[in-house]
Amino acid sequence: MESEITIIVVVEHDQSGIKPVTYELLNAARKLADTGKIIALYFAGAEEADESTLIHHGADEVRICIHPDYHQYIHETYEAGLLNEIEKIKPDIVLMPASNSGKELSAAVATRLGVALATDCIDLQLSLEGEVTIKRPVFAGKAYSQCKLGGSKPYLITLRPNIFRGEGADETRNGETVREKISLPDFLNLELTREVGAKLDITEARIIVSGGLGMQGPENFKLLEDLAEVLGAAVAASRPVVDNGWQEYSHQVGQTGRTVSPDLYIACGMSGAVQHLAGMSSSRCIVAINSDPNAAIFSVADYGIVGNALEIVPLLTQEFKRILEG
Amino acid sequence: MKIVVCIKQVLDTAAEIQIQDDKIVSPGSPLIMNPYDEFAVEEAVCIKAALPESEVTVISLGPDSVKETLKRALAMGADRAIHISDPLFTGLDHSIVAKVLAKAIQKNSFDLVLCGRQAVDDDMAQTGPALAVLLDIPFVTVVTKIQFSENFETADITRQVEGGCETRKSMSLPFLVTCQKGLNEPRLPSLKGIMAAKKKEIQILSATDLELDAQFLDPKNNLLHPINLSLPPERKKGIILEGEDIAKQLATIIREEEKII
Numbered sequence: 032m033e034s035e036i037t038i039i040v041v042v043e044h045d046q047s048g049i050k051p052v053t054y055e056l057l058n059a060a061r062k063l064a065d066t067g068k069i070i071a072l073y074f075a076g077a078e079e080a081d082e083s084t085l086i087h088h089g090a091d092e093v094r095i096c097i098h099p100d101y102h103q104y105i106h107e108t109y110e111a112g113l114l115n116e117i118e119k120i121k122p123d124i125v126l127m128p129a130s131n132s133g134k135e136l137s138a139a140v141a142t143r144l145g146v147a148l149a150t151d152c153i154d155l156q157l158s159l160e161g162e163v164t165i166k167r168p169v170f171a172g173k174a175y176s177q178c179k180l181g182g183s184k185p186y187l188i189t190l191r192p193n194i195f196r197g198e199g200a201d202e203t204r205n206g207e208t209v210r211e212k213i214s215l216p217d218f219l220n221l222e223l224t225r226e227v228g229a230k231l232d233i234t235e236a237r238i239i240v241s242g243g244l245g246m247q248g249p250e251n252f253k254l255l256e257d258l259a260e261v262l263g264a265a266v267a268a269s270r271p272v273v274d275n276g277w278q279e280y281s282h283q284v285g286q287t288g289r290t291v292s293p294d295l296y297i298a299c300g301m302s303g304a305v306q307h308l309a310g311m312s313s314s315r316c317i318v319a320i321n322s323d324p325n326a327a328i329f330s331v332a333d334y335g336i337v338g339n340a341l342e343i344v345p346l347l348t349q350e351f352k353r354i355l356e357g
Numbered sequence: 358m359k360i361v362v363c364i365k366q367v368l369d370t371a372a373e374i375q376i377q378d379d380k381i382v383s384p385g386s387p388l389i390m391n392p393y394d395e396f397a398v399e400e401a402v403c404i405k406a407a408l409p410e411s412e413v414t415v416i417s418l419g420p421d422s423v424k425e426t427l428k429r430a431l432a433m434g435a436d437r438a439i440h441i442s443d444p445l446f447t448g449l450d451h452s453i454v455a456k457v458l459a460k461a462i463q464k465n466s467f468d469l470v471l472c473g474r475q476a477v478d479d480d481m482a483q484t485g486p487a488l489a490v491l492l493d494i495p496f497v498t499v500v501t502k503i504q505f506s507e508n509f510e511t512a513d514i515t516r517q518v519e520g521g522c523e524t525r526k527s528m529s530l531p532f533l534v535t536c537q538k539g540l541n542e543p544r545l546p547s548l549k550g551i552m553a554a555k556k557k558e559i560q561i562l563s564a565t566d567l568e569l570d571a572q573f574l575d576p577k578n579n580l581l582h583p584i585n586l587s588l589p590p591e592r593k594k595g596i597i598l599e600g601e602d603i604a605k606q607l608a609t610i611i612r613e614e615e616k617i618i
Contacts, residue, residue: 105525106486107495131518135498138486142455147580150481164584169479173374174381177585220527227521235519238617262618280501280539281517286370286477287392287538295617306370312589316615318607324597332595334610336603346604354608355618 036067036157039122039185041113042085043130044073045104045227049084052128052190052235057089058197059190060126063157070094070120074112076102078210086206088197095210100221106136107218113140115213122185124163129189130234141187147180148187153194153292153313163188171286171309192235193292233282236265238295241284241311242277243269245300245321245340249277254341255299258348261355267291269307285310297347300340303328320344358411358509358530360401361462362435362471363488364394366419366426367478376586381478390426393473395433395543396536400503401471402434403541408509412436416461418446418454424559431554432546438557443564445571450579451479455487457574460567462492470533474499485535495532497525501539 038060043050053071060069071090073080075097082093094116100108113136117125125140127133129151141148153175154166163180165188180186233239240259242252252266259266268278270285284291286306296314301307303319303326311317312331319332320340329335336343368374372386390398398415405411415430417423418441427438441461449457462470470492475482482498489496501522502515515524517537546554564574598606611617 131499131516134482135486135496138483139490139496141483142452142487142490145452147452148481148483149581150483167480168589169586170368170374170381171477171480172589174376175587175589176583177587179582179584180580181582182580220525220529222526223523224526225518225521225523227518227523230520232519280537283538290480295611295615304371305373312592316611316617317592317595318611319595329595329597331592333592334607335595335597336607337597337599338603343604347607350604350608351611351618354612 036064036124036161037120037122038064038067038069039116039120039125040069040071040090041125041127041133041136042071042073043128043133050128050235052130052192053085054088054197055192055195056126056128056190057085059155059195060124061089061197062195063124063155068092070122072096072113072116074098074101074109076100082208084200087200087202087204089204090206092207092209095208096213097210098213098215100215100218103223103225104132105221105223106132106139107221108215109136110139110143111215112213114143117144117185123161125185125187127187127189129191133189137187137189144185145182146185146187147182149178149180150189151191152188153191155188155190168290168313171290171306172313173309191292193237193294231265233265233267233284233291234289236291237293238262238264238297239267239284239291239293239314240264240297240299241267241269241301242272242299242340243301244271245302246272246277247300247341251341252277254344254348258297258344258351261348261352264295269301269304298328298332299344301328302326303331358404358408358468359466360404360411360413360469360471361467362394362397362401362413362415362430363458363484364398364415364417364426364430365391365473365476366417366423367391367476370477376588379583379586381586388422388426390429391473391476393475393477393536393538396538396540397471397473398430398433398435399541399543400536402544404469404505405434414439414465416441416458418442418457427559428554429546431557432550433544434550436557438559439562440559441562441567445564445569445574448576448579449574450576450581451481451483451487452580453574453578455484455491457567457569458484458488459491460569461562462488464567468530470494470531472533472535474535474537482535485533489533492533495528496534497528497532498535499537500534501537503534503540
């Protein structure tokens with residue numbers, strides 16, 4: 032069964048290139064079915080798409096579907112292209128990132144095809160009989176649900192970023208590349224303006240420096256930004272901080288914010304409300320800094336520092352800078 | 358404008374949960390309106406304030422307790438509520454729930470459908486886009502701003518993307534949007550609103566009303582079959598760092614033991 036399995040990985044990319052989560056999808060696909068055929072599907076606005084890194088990360092074939100409308104992601108055009116390719120390739124599984132775009136695209140395509148969708152998965156298993164089971168967090172991570180996918184194929188699965196990181200590129204891998212100019216229906220209105228800054232998104236960051244009310248005011252988030260800059264991290268916040276207007280909502284971690292799984296989460300001046308813990312407790316390593324030794328955040332922390340974050344964070348910035356430059 | 362808002366009743370986000378008989382329970386915790394659906398209700402009520410001939414219908418599928426959530430939406434300013442209620446509607450996955458909702462919405466004419474960007478229990482983010490596909494209307498997800506034209510026929514719609522936002526220009530009604538925090542500030546129902554809600558109708562739609570039979574609603578048709586629920590693995594007990602050079606200690610641990618930097 033496994034030898035015949037075909038998996039499509041939808042490449043997520045933007046003006047800065049292929050998003051790292053794409054390589055995680057390829058890694059997950061290889062782990063799931065190493066002898067199967069893995070096709071990276073790249074919707075490109077022009078011919079100059081660079082496919083070599085996709086092959087190095089595990090693709091057997093890269094299909095580059097070229098159309099001027101693909102100069103930016105819009106779900107309608109991606110939906111049309113993906114439905115076409117699914118019809119041609121007849122894959123068993125289609126993997127997409129659990130990004131805002133991946134979630135809407137997978138939901139729309141699954142509904143059109145009448146097939147199963149599992150969102151934001153953190154584990155995938157394929158049995159010898161070809162059954163696919165997934166594990167995904169529910170209640171923002173307060174519990175995990177394991178499910179079997181049923182109905183006709185393909186199964187659509189979106190994967191949470193940062194979970195399926197592999198060994199990295201293998202530059203000796205070979206694969207095939209197919210470039211094809213495709214036609215799309217005439218969509219009436221695809222006018223779109225995009226404002227994406229240079230800042231790392233918290234769901235994509237390997238390291239997060241996060242602030243709570245213990246930061247005492249918006250001006251003190253500069254301290255967290257300084258530490259984040261040294262570590263190449265993103266800055267996040269708790270809900271009360273966002274509700275006070277100290278930080279934008281897109282930085283909010285928790286059950287009514289975003290769920291993150293970085294390698295390192297440094298919680299500064301955070302009490303650790305149950306909603307917040309749900310959104311970050313699957314981080315690999317958690318550091319908590321809080322002046323209250325009884326704060327709930329210490330219950331999930333691997334390393335705790337009892338003290339005022341406003342005093343300790345600058346010391347950390349200095350120290351990390353020293354050893355990273357050392 | 359005829360506006361339909363889909364809402365879901367969920368467990369309070371402050372709830373600590375347990376697993377009993379393969380179900381998630383939280384004894385004593387209240388049930389609330391899904392927080393993202395509050396943004397949807399608020400947006401509908403704001404549109405009605407700007408365009409008074411509008412009608413706001415809230416719709417929810419679930420057990421009897423759902424009536425309380427519908428009443429809250431009515432108290433916030435919705436005009437009427439539909440409760441999709443039938444023992445046959447239990448145990449259905451998102452793919453079937455979306456079809457049931459679509460059937461209910463299609464019973465009347467509509468211009469705008471609003472949903473939350475996801476429910477905070479299942480975290481699937483599937484029902485909104487699925488519903489749009491079934492209703493055959495365009496959709497935009499994770500929306501933080503809807504700017505209607507003066508005649509309320511088109512709108513510029515801003516959605517959140519990783520690292521920023523993007524705006525779709527001049528989308529023509531009808532369409533569906535899923536609402537994200539930042540879209541508005543949901544009001545607390547006023548006393549006047551609560552009193553007014555008591556006079557508003559909650560219409561009940563059963564499987565028969567929606568011309569759906571037991572065969573269609575058989576959970577065997579689900580595409581996602583739950584096998585097991587578990588609590589997250591316990592994190593190992595942490596270490597409190599003490600002493601003089603705390604910053605140095607931590608930096609060394611992160612580099613040499615955790616090997617993160």
